[in-house]
Amino acid sequence: MRIRFLLLALLMATAGQPALADGQVELLVTNGDGQPLPQVMVTRTPVDVPAADLSDDGYAPHGVTNTAATVTTRFTDVSGRVSFPAVPGEQRYRVRAQGFRDQFFDQLPADVVLEPMSAQEHIASYPSNVWLSQLSFGGDAALKRSFQLNCAFCHQQASPFMRNERTVDQWLSVIERMNGYGGRLPAQDHQRVAALLQAEYRELRDNPQQVPLPRRWEEHLSAVEMTEWPIGDGFSQMHDFLLHPNGFVYVGDNLFDRIYELNPATGEYTVYKVPHPKDARLGGILGNRFTVFPKMHNYMGVHSFAYAKSDGNIFITPSMQQALLEFDVESKQFITHWMPEGYYPHTIRTDEHDRVWFTLALSSQVAMFDRETQEFTVYDLPARGVKEWLILKSLPLVFSIDPENRPLPSPDRESNGLPMPYGIDVAPDGQVWAARLYANDLARIDPDSGEVTMIDFPYNGPRRLRADAEGNLWIVAFQDSLLVKYDPVAEQFTHYELPVVNELPYALNVDRKRGVVWVNGNQSDTILGFDIASESWKVYPMPRQRFFT
Numbered sequence: 311m312r313i314r315f316l317l318l319a320l321l322m323a324t325a326g327q328p329a330l331a332d333g334q335v336e337l338l339v340t341n342g343d344g345q346p347l348p349q350v351m352v353t354r355t356p357v358d359v360p361a362a363d364l365s366d367d368g369y370a371p372h373g374v375t376n377t378a379a380t381v382t383t384r385f386t387d388v389s390g391r392v393s394f395p396a397v398p399g400e401q402r403y404r405v406r407a408q409g410f411r412d413q414f415f416d417q418l419p420a421d422v423v424l425e426p427m428s429a430q431e432h433i434a435s436y437p438s439n440v441w442l443s444q445l446s447f448g449g450d451a452a453l454k455r456s457f458q459l460n461c462a463f464c465h466q467q468a469s470p471f472m473r474n475e476r477t478v479d480q481w482l483s484v485i486e487r488m489n490g491y492g493g494r495l496p497a498q499d500h501q502r503v504a505a506l507l508q509a510e511y512r513e514l515r516d517n518p519q520q521v522p523l524p525r526r527w528e529e530h531l532s533a534v535e536m537t538e539w540p541i542g543d544g545f546s547q548m549h550d551f552l553l554h555p556n557g558f559v560y561v562g563d564n565l566f567d568r569i570y571e572l573n574p575a576t577g578e579y580t581v582y583k584v585p586h587p588k589d590a591r592l593g594g595i596l597g598n599r600f601t602v603f604p605k606m607h608n609y610m611g612v613h614s615f616a617y618a619k620s621d622g623n624i625f626i627t628p629s630m631q632q633a634l635l636e637f638d639v640e641s642k643q644f645i646t647h648w649m650p651e652g653y654y655p656h657t658i659r660t661d662e663h664d665r666v667w668f669t670l671a672l673s674s675q676v677a678m679f680d681r682e683t684q685e686f687t688v689y690d691l692p693a694r695g696v697k698e699w700l701i702l703k704s705l706p707l708v709f710s711i712d713p714e715n716r717p718l719p720s721p722d723r724e725s726n727g728l729p730m731p732y733g734i735d736v737a738p739d740g741q742v743w744a745a746r747l748y749a750n751d752l753a754r755i756d757p758d759s760g761e762v763t764m765i766d767f768p769y770n771g772p773r774r775l776r777a778d779a780e781g782n783l784w785i786v787a788f789q790d791s792l793l794v795k796y797d798p799v800a801e802q803f804t805h806y807e808l809p810v811v812n813e814l815p816y817a818l819n820v821d822r823k824r825g826v827v828w829v830n831g832n833q834s835d836t837i838l839g840f841d842i843a844s845e846s847w848k849v850y851p852m853p854r855q856r857f858f859t
Contacts (some may be wrong), residue, residue: 350406385534496721547612618660813836
């Protein structure tokens with residue numbers, strides 16, 4: 311969960327690289343034989359950036375505006391050329407291509423000749439997903455799925471750092487610490503997983519030729535520009551963001567209870583601290599899971615964002631409290647709506663009737679906040695058995711115990727007691743859909759009747775979902791590495807293999823207007839675009855390695 315460099319990236323498709331003209335600078339990239347290299351990633355970073363006011367424990371104080379460096383990435387075309395608009399001030403450039411060594415320049419030269427990597431360097435540069443694909447966990451597919459479900463939702467597995475040699479005891483220590491942060495790898499699997507990670511990573515390091523080639527970068531990249539703005543620091547966790555109709559991008563720092571309001575036209579951002587009750591404690595009602603961190607400020611736990619169509623106010627789930635947050639985009643004030651029940655407010659959406667819907671991940675519920683009446687309605691999702699029903703009903707008693715003395719859960723492979731409603735969306739017909747990650751099922755809520763219908767999900771790990779313009783649901787099957795469509799009229803599921811091997815898709819979004827499903831490529835340093843009409847994929851490599859989106 312510790313992230314070295316935090317940034318927000320926007321992909322903007324263009325009609326193609328602009329023709330060279332006044333005010334443009336151009337680069338030609340070739341190999342040692344003088345042949346042009348297409349799809350070379352060229353990243354420009356400004357050297358001179360206004361000094362930031364970070365006087366609040368390394369962060370911008372409340373209401374203070376800073377300017378982030380606007381980092382731009384483009385790709386060479388078929389002729390090996392790429393151009394950038396000329397800008398004032400010093401710029402640094404990085405040139406990167408698959409199978410070649412990175413080159414860095416303080417100013418853009420007219421041409422660059424890239425040197426090929428050695429075979430060892432090339433394999434070491436492969437993204438995590440292709441290395442992860444070769445971990446078999448002793449041939450136990452169910453154990454690998456359990457490991458991926460519980461150990462790959464905060465960071466990549468099989469990265470260079472993870473592939474380092476460790477003793478079994480060191481792996482056990484890592485697993486126990488991650489479970490303390492919120493992982494749920496079953497205790498019965500700890501020893502075996504630790505031994506297998508040690509043995510199988512060692513085997514891969516000794517025999518790296520087993521690792522398959524990653525997917526090649528493709529021609530569509532020549533028409534793409536990516537823009538990044540560095541925000542936060544190495545202890546931040548930028549969990550969710552929202553592109554608002556007012557033109558700003560809003561980003562939430564989950565571990566430091568801050569909202570970033572960024573102007574993508576200028577790179578200026580303003581930070582707003584989320585208020586908390588005076589008697590609140592670190593970690594809220596869940597307790598401070600990150601005691602080893604040298605600094606922490608998650609009293610509320612900023613989680614997910616949605617905006618109200620009526621006035622543009624942003625609603626935020628504070629996962630560490632029994633509450634719903636509202637941020638007035640005009641006054642910049644926060645309003646806290648305290649809830650009478652439910653635990654771990656999670657993913658959030660709004661509907662056309664000014665109602666706010668969100669999942670309650672720990673208590674297996676969906677909540678609705680009616681802005682007109684200022685009242686909450688909570689929908690219970692059914693337990694999978696008597697044991698789970700008892701666990702869910704005992705939660706008020708469990709949370710009445712001081713977090714320091716609260717008994718820790720002992721998770722099993724079925725995650726009894728924690729079906730975890732996760733993603734949620736409102737379909738065009740007004741029906742509300744939620745996915746339960748550990749229960750492998752979907753819930754449909756009729757807002758008019760209040761009726762809840764459960765539908766079995768025939769894959770593993772339905773983490774987030776979205777509805778398209780036709781009312782079909784698109785769902786990621788996390789540890790099965792699949793994109794899944796559900797047609798609620800035909801009551802039929804269709805699955806689509808992801809275009810990269812052993813990807814673990816955390817989330818997705820649907821561009822209803824253009825008919826594109828965007829999927830996270832967390833293990834492969836990518837964003838994946840699926841065109842609904844043609845059922846075809848495009849893969850977009852991210853500008854940085856170990857890029858967890």
